[in-house]
Amino acid sequence: MSRIAYVNGRYLPHREAAVSIEDRGYQFADGVYEVIPVLAGRLIDEGLHLDRLARSLGEIRIAPPMTRAALGVVLREVVRRNRVADGMVYLQVTRGVARREHPFPLPGVKPALVVTARRGARVPEAPDGWGIAAITRPDERWARCDIKTIGLLPNVLARQAAREAGAYEAVLIDGAGNVTEGAAANVWIVDAAGVLRTRALGPAILPGCTRAALIGLLGEENIVFEERGFSLDDLRAAREAFLTSATSFVRPLLRLDGAPIGDGEVGPVTRRLFALLATHVAGTRNHAEP
Structure with a gap:
């Protein structure tokens, strides 16, 4: 099964997913991200992660790409489409696509959002062997x-x-x-x-x-x-x-x-x-x- 990514409003197979070469994340690392663990299909400490995302966005003055409720829907849909029971969901928000200049682009440039998910190992039952x-x-x-x-x-x-x-x-x-x-x-x-x-x-x-x-x-x-x-x-x-x-x-x-x-x-x-x-x-x- 092909892995599915969410890229700026579309759910796409990874082989088709792409962002512009003028995305400011690619050009300047002008963006933030979060990694949320998924266990038994549940997003662990989702509230803490989304609070931190909001803080990071505020600190570098990027507007949220969508409401928190809508983002929660996207996260769960990416997890569902990738059939991830145990693993992680990754989300990245950049300032968007604009001509390559260091200052912020003019108002009207939309933040870019990418979400992916992948399977991973479940947390071990004991710390022995986890050191x-x-x-x-x-x-x-x-x-x-x-x-x-x-x-x-x-x-x-x-x-x-x-x-x-x-x-x-x-x-x-x-x-x-x-x-x-x-x-x-x-x-x-x-x-x-x-x-x-x-x-x-x-x-x-x-x-x-x-x-x-x-x-x-x-x-x-x-x-x-x-x-x-x-x-x-x-x-x-x-x-x-x-x-x-x-x-x-x-x-x-x-x-x-x-x-x-x-x-x-x-x-x-x-x-x-x-x-x-x-x-x-x-x-x-x-x-x-x-």
């Missing part, structure tokens, strides 16, 4: 990483370096020696004192939707944590570390630059939070009464 290794890389991205822009070249180069080193992820380090985030994930630690920590939101990191969902669950469970940054030395000395993202969920980080974190095994806090998020994404979590 990964990472390398460290200098954070060479622009100063507004809180916007989910399609301009991802530094991330691409960091992930390629990780692959060439036999690792899964690259953990990015700023000029002061502090961890910002992974090339495609937020980073958490259980520090040497046993405190669960992740960096506070700000321009240096993406406001991860899985991060936000997990923080909500921590509040419901009265699990103490701190939104407080940490250094590379803190990460290396941590008892446990893990990543959160729309495709990794809670993913144990077991080795960094070839050395184990903690004892190199999935730790008890990571194991508990993996299980907590798993019930959330599966839709089986029983929330406490207000």
